[in-house]
Amino acid sequence: MKDDAAQRHILPLNLYLAVGSGLLVLTVITVAAAQMDFGQMNLLIAMGIAVVKATLVAMFFMHLKYDNRIYMLVFVGSLLFLGVFIIFTMFDTLRRGDIYEEISEPYLKEAVIYRTAETGTASSHAAADSSHTAAEAETETTDH
Amino acid sequence: MEHTIPEKHYLNEATGWKSWLMTLDHKRIGILYMIMVMFSFFLGGVFALLLRWELISPDKILMGPEMYNQAFSLHGIIMIFLFIIPSIPAILGNFVMPLMIGAKDVAFPRLNLASWYIYVIGFCFAVYALFTGGIDTGWTFYTPYSSETTTAVIPILTAAFVLGFSSIFTGLNFIVTIHKLRAPGMTWFQLPLFVWAIYATALIQVLATPVLGITLALLMLERVVGIGIFDPAMGGDPVLFQHFFWFYSHPAVYIMILPGMGIISELIATFSHRRIFGYKFIAFSSLGIAFTGFLVWGHHMFVSGQSDFAAVIFSFLTFFVGIPSGIKILNWMATMYKGSISLDTPMLWALSFLILFSIGGFTGIILGTLSIDVHLHDTYFVVSHFHYVMVGGTVMAIFGGLHYWWPKIWGRMYNETLARIAVVLIFVGFNVTFFVQFIMGTQGMPRRYATYLPQFQGMHGFSSIGALIMGVGFLLIAIYLIHAIFKGKPSGPNPWKALTMEWETPSPPRAGNFEGAQRLTHGPYDYDKVVPENALKQYKTL
Ligand code: HEM
Numbered sequence A: 001m002k003d004d005a006a007q008r009h010i011l012p013l014n015l016y017l018a019v020g021s022g023l024l025v026l027t028v029i030t031v032a033a034a035q036m037d038f039g040q041m042n043l044l045i046a047m048g049i050a051v052v053k054a055t056l057v058a059m060f061f062m063h064l065k066y067d068n069r070i071y072m073l074v075f076v077g078s079l080l081f082l083g084v085f086i087i088f089t090m091f092d093t094l095r096r097g098d099i100y101e102e103i104s105e106p107y108l109k110e111a112v113i114y115r116t117a118e119t120g121t122a123s124s125h126a127a128a129d130s131s132h133t134a135a136e137a138e139t140e141t142t143d144h
Numbered sequence B: 001m002e003h004t005i006p007e008k009h010y011l012n013e014a015t016g017w018k019s020w021l022m023t024l025d026h027k028r029i030g031i032l033y034m035i036m037v038m039f040s041f042f043l044g045g046v047f048a049l050l051l052r053w054e055l056i057s058p059d060k061i062l063m064g065p066e067m068y069n070q071a072f073s074l075h076g077i078i079m080i081f082l083f084i085i086p087s088i089p090a091i092l093g094n095f096v097m098p099l100m101i102g103a104k105d106v107a108f109p110r111l112n113l114a115s116w117y118i119y120v121i122g123f124c125f126a127v128y129a130l131f132t133g134g135i136d137t138g139w140t141f142y143t144p145y146s147s148e149t150t151t152a153v154i155p156i157l158t159a160a161f162v163l164g165f166s167s168i169f170t171g172l173n174f175i176v177t178i179h180k181l182r183a184p185g186m187t188w189f190q191l192p193l194f195v196w197a198i199y200a201t202a203l204i205q206v207l208a209t210p211v212l213g214i215t216l217a218l219l220m221l222e223r224v225v226g227i228g229i230f231d232p233a234m235g236g237d238p239v240l241f242q243h244f245f246w247f248y249s250h251p252a253v254y255i256m257i258l259p260g261m262g263i264i265s266e267l268i269a270t271f272s273h274r275r276i277f278g279y280k281f282i283a284f285s286s287l288g289i290a291f292t293g294f295l296v297w298g299h300h301m302f303v304s305g306q307s308d309f310a311a312v313i314f315s316f317l318t319f320f321v322g323i324p325s326g327i328k329i330l331n332w333m334a335t336m337y338k339g340s341i342s343l344d345t346p347m348l349w350a351l352s353f354l355i356l357f358s359i360g361g362f363t364g365i366i367l368g369t370l371s372i373d374v375h376l377h378d379t380y381f382v383v384s385h386f387h388y389v390m391v392g393g394t395v396m397a398i399f400g401g402l403h404y405w406w407p408k409i410w411g412r413m414y415n416e417t418l419a420r421i422a423v424v425l426i427f428v429g430f431n432v433t434f435f436v437q438f439i440m441g442t443q444g445m446p447r448r449y450a451t452y453l454p455q456f457q458g459m460h461g462f463s464s465i466g467a468l469i470m471g472v473g474f475l476l477i478a479i480y481l482i483h484a485i486f487k488g489k490p491s492g493p494n495p496w497k498a499l500t501m502e503w504e505t506p507s508p509p510r511a512g513n514f515e516g517a518q519r520l521t522h523g524p525y526d527y528d529k530v531v532p533e534n535a536l537k538q539y540k541t542l
């Protein structure tokens, strides 16, 4: 049976060594990258390297590359659904502040809520306003 | 032609309560599930009647607001987790699916029995919660209320958590069964559509249910040790709970409806005596529903404080879930067109499904429209929408299926006249109960309140009368179906002259299902190629 053949599949030692040293090199790169500051790219780079490493392990050490393709489908499928969950939830959590845009450009200047927003401490966008003092701005960094 | 009950069949081949409680036969496990799940349906129904009774008047009749909160929570939790999610897969899927693919049993009979025991454990936790403080969060368990209320949240969460495993076991079992145990020669596109539907459902059960487990576990941790993931005071986010919850629960509504759609495909083909129109479209639209169902959960959260950006995306995507459902409805109608339709009881349930589910689906699209939902959210419009899809859809389908396969399960026929009266009672009672709720909803009647403004009294009263009619209908069904088990006329192997494989074995079947190995001789809907003997069954008019 095909499944049995896949289980007995033995890879040449050299391939294991090559993948293993690949992983070591990537580890060195991870450590090196952690020493430098790429700003916003920090997370992306670290995660990118981690993903490559995990893929290597799954493909060669865990034999996903040589197994029945259904396992690949299940594995990638699960990751995809996890991705959907996290990304779609971030559509919400990362953009919740959007609603305060309205305060910086009120449709109805005389509406009560905008009046309190200008005089009170509710709006973070007011912090950008040069008429505010530094002290005031400090208390207003809530939704960045 | 007079039929007789075969001498030996799965019901009498082994006897004694132990032969039932230790059984590995998928048919017996289906019946064990039927007993538990239908008992849950009865319990949930009692709570429903209590709710409608209370709502006859805005003043207190039976219960105060606290009791009312408990009653609607229990109604919802029982109906969703104990009844509608397990119902079709665990009862009819278990009984019929292996027969339909010509298998002797499911792939993992022990896992199958284990899933029933796990269900029973979950059921016990739910009953325990009922007697130790009840639960008043609604079936949705929204934080922050659910992390603060003093009612028995932990036991009921445990119940739902445990029931989830039962659901996963069933799903896993069915996926493997459908992949591995099809009769020789039966390709994927010769599977009956019920099997496709069960397959798509099983995929969702396996993919989505773990998320429910995680969600409930997090909520328990929040309550017990205060991890703060949903608590803003500790940097958490209560809306995150809703994301977790609906990531499972929107796909879960398809766990509820897809198997129902599978039953309807069988009923429409059998009783139209016609090849099902658009087989592949129906099959793939099940998978389409299973997939798109994962991308729309945010439509339950339009007014939760979710970002506008997310709300717009979720609203847009929601319109896509209407497409596969629409494809199915149109294909069923095309199947009936120029068919030779007989209006036996199961077909009457199927026709009720077509009408009621269409209304439910269309109102779903209305609710998915962001700007409209801001007004309709948490009103009776939503209550009515989901009852049209869940009762008008799934419950119609399961009763259609039970009436269709009852002769296969017990080898005996129920009283056709009473059965038709019951369909009419349910159909009328349902519409009386729920149609006015759309109107109340648009007029601003909020859901989950024990009382209301006097202007709604007429409509609430009307709705309660409908509930009573439905109650009578279901009672009638229980009586004649149980009567049929013992006293019904023997039905013979294939009373409806259908072409799927479960009808090729005696009714009731033997413990091993078929004599020898089953071979595929014709497709499930080859009505244009094969004429089952006595194809145009004479049917008695009322
Ligand atoms: C045509 C496809 C459907 C669409 C577009 C749709 C859309 C929606 C929307 C937008 C809501 C949220 C309304 C609100 O809370 O303001 C909702 C609620 C609901 N829907 Fe549907 N729906 C569809 C089909 C179904 C089906 C097939 C079922 C179950 C069998 C279902 C069960 C529910 C339930 C239980 C709720 C209420 C949940 C709660 O808040 O308690 N829906 N639906």
Ligand SMILES: [Cu+2]
Residues within 6 Å of the ligand: B249, B250, B253, B296, B297, B299, B300
């Ligand atoms: Cu939904």
